[in-house]
Amino acid sequence: MARTESNMLPLGTKAPDFNIIDTLDNTKKSLSELKGITGTLVMFICNHCPFVIHVSTELSQLAKDYVSKGINCIAISSNDAENYPQDRPELMAKYAIDNDYIFPYLYDQTQEVAKAYDAACTPDFFLFDSNLKLVYTGQLDDSRPGNGKPVTGEDLRAAMTALVNKEAVNPDQKPSMGCGIKWV
Incomplete structure (x- = not known):
C-alpha cells in the first residue's frame, strides 16, 4: 500500500473552477453550481484505495452532518480508469x-x-x-488502515465547525496521506 502525502496547497488559494461529469446522473457539474453557502469541501477520492475505503463511512457522515450547515461536499476521482478499471465511472456511481x-x-x-x-x-x-478561498487542506484525522486509531474525522471536522461558526480555522494542518493519484 503506497503512502503519498498531500501537497498542501497554500491557504487562501482560490478554488479552481471545473465542469466535469457527475457519475450518478451523467451530467456535467461545475464548482459554481455545487458550492455551498458557508463553504465547500472538495475531496479527491477513488473506489479502490484502501485509505479511502477505510474512511468512506466517515465521508458519508461528514456530508450528512454539515450540508444542513451550508457546507456542500464534492468528491472527485481523477484516477486513470483505463489502467485502474475499478475506478471506471459506472463503478464510481455504484x-x-x-x-x-x-x-x-x-x-x-x-x-x-x-x-x-x-x-x-x-x-x-x-x-x-x-x-x-482555501481555509483547510490536510488530513481527515490520524487514523490510517492498520494503525488501530479510530476514524473520527477530527481534524477536518474541527475546520468545518470553525467555518460554520465564523471562527478562524487553525492554520496548523497535517497533510493527508493515501494512495497516489493514478496519473495517465
Missing part, C-alpha cells in the same frame, strides 16, 4: 450509492482538475470558505 454518499461523485477524465488543485493522493481534502 460505489457512491453503496456508501450512501449524498454528494456528487465526479469523474475528472483529463486529470486537469486534480492538477489545478495540486491533488496528490486519495483521499485529499480541500475546504473552501463562502468566497471559495
Whole structure:
C-alpha cells in the first residue's frame, strides 16, 4: 500500500473552477453550481484505495452532518480508469450509492482538475470558505488502515465547525496521506 502525502496547497488559494461529469446522473457539474453557502469541501477520492475505503463511512457522515450547515461536499476521482478499471465511472456511481454518499461523485477524465488543485493522493481534502478561498487542506484525522486509531474525522471536522461558526480555522494542518493519484 503506497503512502503519498498531500501537497498542501497554500491557504487562501482560490478554488479552481471545473465542469466535469457527475457519475450518478451523467451530467456535467461545475464548482459554481455545487458550492455551498458557508463553504465547500472538495475531496479527491477513488473506489479502490484502501485509505479511502477505510474512511468512506466517515465521508458519508461528514456530508450528512454539515450540508444542513451550508457546507456542500464534492468528491472527485481523477484516477486513470483505463489502467485502474475499478475506478471506471459506472463503478464510481455504484460505489457512491453503496456508501450512501449524498454528494456528487465526479469523474475528472483529463486529470486537469486534480492538477489545478495540486491533488496528490486519495483521499485529499480541500475546504473552501463562502468566497471559495482555501481555509483547510490536510488530513481527515490520524487514523490510517492498520494503525488501530479510530476514524473520527477530527481534524477536518474541527475546520468545518470553525467555518460554520465564523471562527478562524487553525492554520496548523497535517497533510493527508493515501494512495497516489493514478496519473495517465
